[in-house]
Amino acid sequence: MICISGKASRSFHPIIGVVAKSHRPLFARKNTIFVTDKLDKSSIGYKACISSGRKGYFFHPDHIYNCKDIEILHDGDIVRIDATGCVSVLWEVKSHQNAFMITEACNCKCIMCPQPPRQHSPQLFQEAQYTLSLLKNKYIKQICITGGEPTLLGNNFIEFLHRCINEHPTANIDILTNGKNFSDREFTRNVAQVATNNVCFCVSLHSDIDTLHDNIVGANGSFSKTSIGLYNLAEYGCKIEIRHVINKYNYHRLINFAEHIYNYFPFCIHYAFMGMELYGNAASNKEEVDISPLDYSDELSDAILYLKRRGLPISIYNIPLCLCKKEVREFARQSISSWKNLYAKECDNCDLKKDCAGFFSTSVSLPINHIKPIKGAL
Ligand code: SF4
Known part of the structure; x- marks a missing residue:
């Protein structure tokens, strides 16, 4: 999330509103946060203001x-x-990578989680609901619902998903989940009753071996629950993507993982192999989990080509093109959110920069020593 900062005019409760950089009519200022170089007499009637200039007067709304x-x-x-x-940007109008984080609670504790779980805060969910209200009647192409584990909110999750679908019927909606709660058939049926064809359940699965997956996600029994969840989602006709985050624990089994998903979960609409963001738990456990994409490029290539030959739809996320073998570069996507996307100086000499994922600016270390600008086409 993009954050900028200044000074608060006084103590006030958090205020959420829609940014306006030019004046709105008085009747349209209720939910608007006016952004200006200088607060003046006309900067009134807004929900709040943000100014790069000096502190306003007593008659101005609460402001930064x-x-x-x-x-x-x-x-x-x-x-x-x-x-x-x-000032935190909850929704970037120019981005197609916006997400509603509806809880920070999770029933896993992944060793490489960039967003370590916290106790659920009802305020976070209320903020997501309010943000959704402010987006009513706007054209939204893509919505992501994430956490923590968003399904932990049970019926509140289902109602939130229902609202997203009703209020934005043409938006593609991705739900990032560890899939464990879908091992409950009744819950899955209730979710599936509201989910349309625009909804995709992006389920994390990090190994073909139960104990290894459970070790990575820090919760025994997770592999079994997620596997049952995948079958339940499929049985109720939900669209599924499997997401596999590559780390030092599982990179050597990428081909086994490819065989596993081909044998047991061939019904998914998409399979994503993902580089790690070295942030949060991944940063704390760097020695244990970090491995350069260059060091697993052979394994990744074998897994991707195995699935390609079998016609499964695959992508590589978060891995720079020059750290992938040439034969699988066509599957590498520009997948990192723009606000935390970074390129090295050398990338300016690369013909493929615009198609390359680059790096996470949030990572505590980057494999930039390994990059090599590419000349010519993919
Ligand atoms: S040199 Fe930079 S832009 Fe080019 S492929 Fe490597 S990381 Fe991507």
Whole structure:
């Protein structure tokens, strides 16, 4: 999430609103946060303001002043401001990679999780619901519902999904889940009753071996529950993507994993092999989990080609093109959210930069020593 900061005009509860960088009529200011270089007499009637200039007067709404980098905000963005002076962008109008994080709680504790679980905060869910309200009647191409584990919210998750579908019937909706709660058939049936063809369940599966998967996700019995969840989702006609995060524990079994998903889960609409973001738990456990994509490029290539030959739809996410073997580069996608996407200086000399995932700016270390600008076509 993009965050910029300044100083709060006074102590106030967090305020969420839609960014306007030019004045709105008085009747249209209720949910609007006005962004300006300078607060003046006309900066009234808004829900709040953000200014790069000096502190306003008593008649101005609650505001953040001396705010740096306000130029990164766009008309239509949805932001939250709080009394610490922080401006967080909850929804970027120009991005197709926006997500609703509806809980930080999780029933796994993945060794490489970039977003370590926390206790559920009802406020986070309320913020997501309110943000969704502000998006009503806007054209939204892509929605991601994530956590933590979003299905832990049970009926609230189903109602939120239902709202996303009703209010944005043409949007593609991805649900990032560990799939364990779908081992409950009744829950799966209830979710499937609201899910349309635009909804995809992106289920994490990190090994073909039960004990290895359970070890990676830090919870015994997870492999079995996720596998049952995948079958239940399939039985109720849900679209499924399997996501496999490659790390030091599982890279040597990539071909076995490919065989496993081909043999046991050939019904998914997509399979993604993903590089790690070295952030959160992955950063804390760096010695244990980190491996350069260059060091598993043979294994990755074998797995991808195995699935390609069998006609399964596959992608490689978060891995720079020059760290993939040439024969599988066609499957590598530009997958990293723009706000945390980074390229090395050398990338400017690369003919494929615009198609390359590059790196996570959030990672504590990057395999940039291994990169090699590519000349010519893919
Ligand atoms: S040189 Fe940079 S842009 Fe080119 S493939 Fe490597 S990481 Fe990507």
